[in-house]
Amino acid sequence: MNGIVNTVAVMSGITGFLAFILTLARRTVGDYGMVEITINDKKKLEVRGGDSLLSALSSEKIFIPSACGGKGTCGYCKVKVLQGGGAVLPMEEGLVPADEIDEGVRLACQVKLKEPIKIEIPDELFNVREYSAVVRKIEDITPKIKHLVLDIVEGGEIDFKPGQYVQLVAPPYAESDESVQRAYSIASCPDDKGFIELIIGYVEGGICTTYVHKYLKEGDHVNFNGPFGNFFYKDNDREMIMVAAGTGMAPILSILRTMKSSGIKRRCSFFFGAKTRDDLFFLDKMQNLEESLFDFEFVPALSRIGPEDDWEGVRGRVTEPLMKHMDNVENKEAYLCGSPVMIDAIVKLLIEKGMDEKLIYYDKF
């Protein structure tokens, strides 16, 4: 009996002592106290130290774009740290180019708050909000692309520029045990503040696209945050050349709808690339815009269409009619939206045609 009491007493003593030391360490070494964040030299925040800059900012309702949710793999959450960010981690060197590191650019998810910190972020990020919405409509417009209409709940409104994107939050679901955010351009017109439209393509194995394509139903609740992005309509009187493929139509559609609702009178042409007839969508909307806009032409091109198929439009790549149209680049500006490969190729061709690089705006998906 004595032996048991002894054993238990010794073990409790040792464990208790170690627990005491650890608690003491947590209170001293592990406690970073309150840390002050100064944003753009004007806004000051007081947050609990020890967290990452990204999560501290998002808990203060300042949303930095991030696709991986703070794991340091996507490289989107770049923030300029002017003072007090600690050492640059090797992981960041892989995602932030060396010249940007020299300027103080860091990944917000990798900066731990331990001391007062001064950062610089684009002003428009202050506009970014978190929205909760209900799916009003979700339908297939091609076998692989869905059109979503999301009603913002409780009379919420979103202000954005046509061409910008939001980040849709896919919660954990049957095939994914973590919450992820993915960027999708808004297809609706900024005048419609109470809802947004998205065009989302299915990507094999994509966490968010699988969620949208296989699990999301009408009436479901979803969250998104935004708006983000510096690809948007520029107000001037140049002729507009738009090029997109697949879901890249979304931001272009938003721009066209804005031009229609604001009665903007600019000449514009939209070259849209797809593979087969099945990949085309919103032809009725485009026809409607052709009729109602001042001077608008929609040029769809199908790259995988057999000679026997019935198709009156362009056969082959979208670059052919585009280049024909661009023989004269005078007073034109271009809006490109699609895969990085496609955009790089078209930017190169346009520059060869003599177009000013500053007048080529693009959004790489």
Next chain:
Amino acid sequence: MNGLNPFVLFAASIFTSNMILANFLGMCSFIAVSKDIKTSLGLGQAVTFVLTFTTVINYLLYRYVLIPMNLEYLRYIVFIISIAAFVQLVEMIVERQLPVLHHALGIFLPLITVNCAILGVSLFMVIRKYSLVQSVAFGFGSGVGWTMAIVALAGLKKRLNESRVPKGLRGAGITLIITGLMALGFMGFSGMVQIS
């Protein structure tokens, strides 16, 4: 008491009784972290540090708490708890003071908790009846030996990246073969001193 000179013990624990190459203890982080020399060195330092101090702590606990109370049989659970607590403490300190190292070690620092090299050293110390000074020399030497082995492996792996390894052996397979070869090489030292 074991009459070995601490310096002899120190050298032996590096060369002839290397934790990895002679005892094959602590293999998990040895194989997982040995991709890069800098990180390996960092982990090696962490292991050495933890080894040296846990050996001392465990010696004191064993000598002054467990033996007087005839509770030697509790040594496994006591050693494991004290190692776990110490690693946790080190992690907090490293996170605060050396963020780059903390980041490089990532999940591996907590893994030291269950690194069998560390429990192994504490148990060897007890089984071989070392004194405090001997234990310190043995713990520190084992850490240095472990670091040396992992850094050597990281260097070899760097070379492996540029050589053609048969498909089926890539990754852990070739690493184990290399470790075996290194162990064979270290057997050459066995004439120096034997401590087992």
